[in-house]
Amino acid sequence: MNSLGINKSNKETKVVVAMSGGVDSSVVAALMKQEGYDVTGITLKLYDDTKQSKEGRQCCAGQDILDAKRVSENINIDHKILFYQKKFKSEVIDSFIDSYAAGETPIPCVQCNQTVKFRDLFKYAKDLNADALITGHYVSRVQRNGHANMYKAKDQNRDQSYFLFSTTQAQLDYLRFPLGEIDKSETRAIAEKLKLNVATKPDSQDICFVPNGDYASVIKKFRPESFKPGKIIDIEGNQIGEHEGIINYTIGQRKGIKIASNNPLYVVNIDADKNTIVVGNKDCLEVKQIKLRDLNILGSKKEFNEEINIKVRSTGRLLKAKVNLLENYADVEILDKETGISPGQACVFYSKDKIGDKVLGGGWIHKTLNKNLSTKLTT
Secondary structure: OOOOOOOOOOOOOEEEEEOOOOHHHHHHHHHHHHOOOEEEEEEEEOOOOOOOOOOOOOOOOHHHHHHHHHHHHHHOOEEEEEEOHHHHHHHHHHHHHHHHHOOOOOOHHHHHHHHHHHHHHHHHHHHOOOOEEEOOOOEEEEEEOOEEEEEEOOOOOOOOHHHHOOOOHHHHHHEEOHHHHOOHHHHHHHHHHOOOOOOOOOOOOOOOOOHHHOHHHHHHHHOHHHOOOEEEEOOOOOEEEEEOOHHHOOOOOOOOOOOOOOOOOEEEEEEOOOOEEEEEOHHHHEEEEEEEEEEEEOOOHHHHHOOEEEEOOOOOOOEEEEEEEOOOEEEEEEOOOOEOOOOOOEEEEEEEOOOOEEEEEEEEEEEEEEOOOOOOOOO
16 A cells, blocks of 8 residues: 555555645645656646736746646656646636625635636546645545545645535545645655756745736626625615625625714625615624535534534534534535625534544525624625
């Protein structure tokens, strides 16, 4: 059994490494080569980056492809580029725009992992007869009882399990995450030791197809009708202002409402059907129940019989909750206080055991029930 848990010698084990051109995936490719595996690096070209901002730090752009190619040449592995722009446009960008137009706050990085990265790249790696698909994500993979389990990474500040909740069991069994047990600083140190050209390259920050974080300009390009003026109302239903398009607002937003008030006002609901923004005080943002759609469950459903932990935003804390699993839907009762939860985001399930925080899957937030807001005004 080799270090990847595959019953072959390293030399006979063929692996595909997803290479974004960043330091993490480059280190993974170099480590696999150093251990003697048969390595092929794959980089995805996902979008037209001709107008990419020089200051932006996105992934899967032109410079990233060149960096991945250079790393591959330096460590002497095969490197291939897959041109997935059409797939990415139809399955990630269009979905992102649809979600915002529906008054949601989407997470395109999850949808990218769910489609072109794991589903399509998974199939491509299988077609190459690779024994495993390797990525530079910071999550831990633990093999137990014949199946792989996903856990939060050792480096809690870099943990990416929230973005991988939609990984299926078949994908997880095939995937490997070598960086799950090390800190980011160690990854940088390995890159410098191996003299990789990306050792000091900054991490990607922005959504890859949204230069400088200006998502409104992307939506305006593809869906200009989304910027239709409408009413801003209070929690009693009274009009107190006008907006220039619901696209410009997200749940919990305080700045940019442009309405005079003795107390701070927050966006507490977005009604896309009525093209209306609802504002209220901070207490109206507290959410006690959420409804989820399009579930992905990892492990046994018996684990949901007890109280578990959930995460409702990538940078959020773990919250205690009770989850009632239905047919591809779930009702979630949040036991801790939490505010500003938005439809379109993900709710990821975790359970604590002696190893760490185990990922049980998750789903997409479809509706919220705010504690101090009339159900007539909630999404």
